[in-house]
Amino acid sequence: MSSPSNTVVTLPEKVRRGEVFEIRALVRHEMETGFRHTEQGVRVSRDIIREFTCTYNGEEVFRAMLHPGISANPLFIFYCRAVKSGDLEFRWMGDNNYQTILKHSIVVL
Amino acid sequence: MKRNVGAAFVTGLYLAAGAMGAPLDKRQSAYHLMSSENQRMQDDLSINPAMFWLLDGQALWMGQGDARSKACFSCHGDVKTSMQGVSAGFPKVVHGRILTLEGQINHCRVEHQNLPAFEYETRPLLSLTSLIATQSRGMQIKMSESREAMPFIERGRFLYHQRIGQLNLSCAQCHDDRAGQRLGGVSIPQGHPTGYPIYRIEWQTLGSLQRRLRNCMTGVRAERYDFGSEELQMLEVYLMHRANGMRVESPGVRP
Numbered sequence: 001m002s003s004p005s006n007t008v009v010t011l012p013e014k015v016r017r018g019e020v021f022e023i024r025a026l027v028r029h030e031m032e033t034g035f036r037h038t039e040q041g042v043r044v045s046r047d048i049i050r051e052f053t054c055t056y057n058g059e060e061v062f063r064a065m066l067h068p069g070i071s072a073n074p075l076f077i078f079y080c081r082a083v084k085s086g087d088l089e090f091r092w093m094g095d096n097n098y099q100t101i102l103k104h105s106i107v108v109l
Numbered sequence: 110m111k112r113n114v115g116a117a118f119v120t121g122l123y124l125a126a127g128a129m130g131a132p133l134d135k136r137q138s139a140y141h142l143m144s145s146e147n148q149r150m151q152d153d154l155s156i157n158p159a160m161f162w163l164l165d166g167q168a169l170w171m172g173q174g175d176a177r178s179k180a181c182f183s184c185h186g187d188v189k190t191s192m193q194g195v196s197a198g199f200p201k202v203v204h205g206r207i208l209t210l211e212g213q214i215n216h217c218r219v220e221h222q223n224l225p226a227f228e229y230e231t232r233p234l235l236s237l238t239s240l241i242a243t244q245s246r247g248m249q250i251k252m253s254e255s256r257e258a259m260p261f262i263e264r265g266r267f268l269y270h271q272r273i274g275q276l277n278l279s280c281a282q283c284h285d286d287r288a289g290q291r292l293g294g295v296s297i298p299q300g301h302p303t304g305y306p307i308y309r310i311e312w313q314t315l316g317s318l319q320r321r322l323r324n325c326m327t328g329v330r331a332e333r334y335d336f337g338s339e340e341l342q343m344l345e346v347y348l349m350h351r352a353n354g355m356r357v358e359s360p361g362v363r364p
Contacts (some may be wrong), residue, residue, distance in 0.1 A: 007157075077156070
């Protein structure tokens with residue numbers, strides 16, 4: 001688990017070279033669809049994450065485009081092959097200049 | 110990070126003395142009505158969205174965010190040890206009044222921290238409630254049956270069996286008489302409050318038992334009792350007593 005407290009990313013600390021490991025990336029976000037109205041009838045403007053990427057030592061290994069139909073606090077579980085020790089960088093970008101970046105180091109044995 | 114915390118729920122035998130409602134061996138948490146994906150989301154805190162509230166709760170516990178007063182930590186110490194099993198005995202009846210877990214938190218806020226009470230269903234109150242409730246995860250609900258508590262349990266039982274709303278239905282008609290049958294596309298659960306506060310996927314957020322109870326009142330087209338009202342508190346007491354001996358699942362996930 002990692003800070004900041006609006007993300008929970010889980011991956012093994014150490015992996016053997018060549019091994020496939022699981023990455024779980026959960027982010028706190030309301031994912032306001034833009035289709036809802038307040039009780040007064042005013043439309044609530046859209047506020048969603050548009051893009052999620054993961055890079056491994058600078059190389060992109062996962063990318064997802066998000067749409068208004070995706071739930072609040074989106075969770076991605078994906079897999080990656082261990083090549084060498086280094087950093088995984090997770091980046092969530094969205095409406096209203098939303099951006100959250102998290103770095104996580106990994107040791108490859 | 111602890112894994113497989115929830116495995117105990119799957120195989121856990123619900124033993125209890127003096128519990129009400131459905132016969133003991135037939136009591137079942139709505140956990141068992143969920144898909145395996147949702148069960149996994151509850152069991153594994155690394156993918157349970159309630160984790161964000163737990164992290165907030167931990168920060169509040171340590172006093173981050175409010176420098177005006179001492180922190181929960183300065184009296185209670187580590188939440189993992191001091192709050193272990195605490196929520197399994199809430200709500201309590203103290204000095205002739207019901208004290209819910211939320212009420213106890215606010216009591217501490219006002220009396221010992223000299224801070225204003227949290228409003229119901231606000232993020233900080235839900236965060237602290239869920240942090241404390243999680244320390245009882247896997248433990249048996251242990252409600253008091255003292256002479257002081259029984260009148261409130263009985264009044265809660267009365268409310269549970271009282272027909273309300275335009276649909277003229279009582280809680281019991283669905284959650285006792287028709288539990289396990291279907292309402293539209295979903296199974297009707299027995300209504301045991303074992304996992305509160307829950308992350309409800311329908312809500313897309315975390316919510317309290319009282320929010321859930323108000324939800325049902327909207328469903329039967331009744332006028333909803335206010336948050337923190339005596340009626341909702343009595344229902345909470347009755348429902349927790351009805352679930353005596355069942356395992357705490359907080360932070361629960363429900364569809």
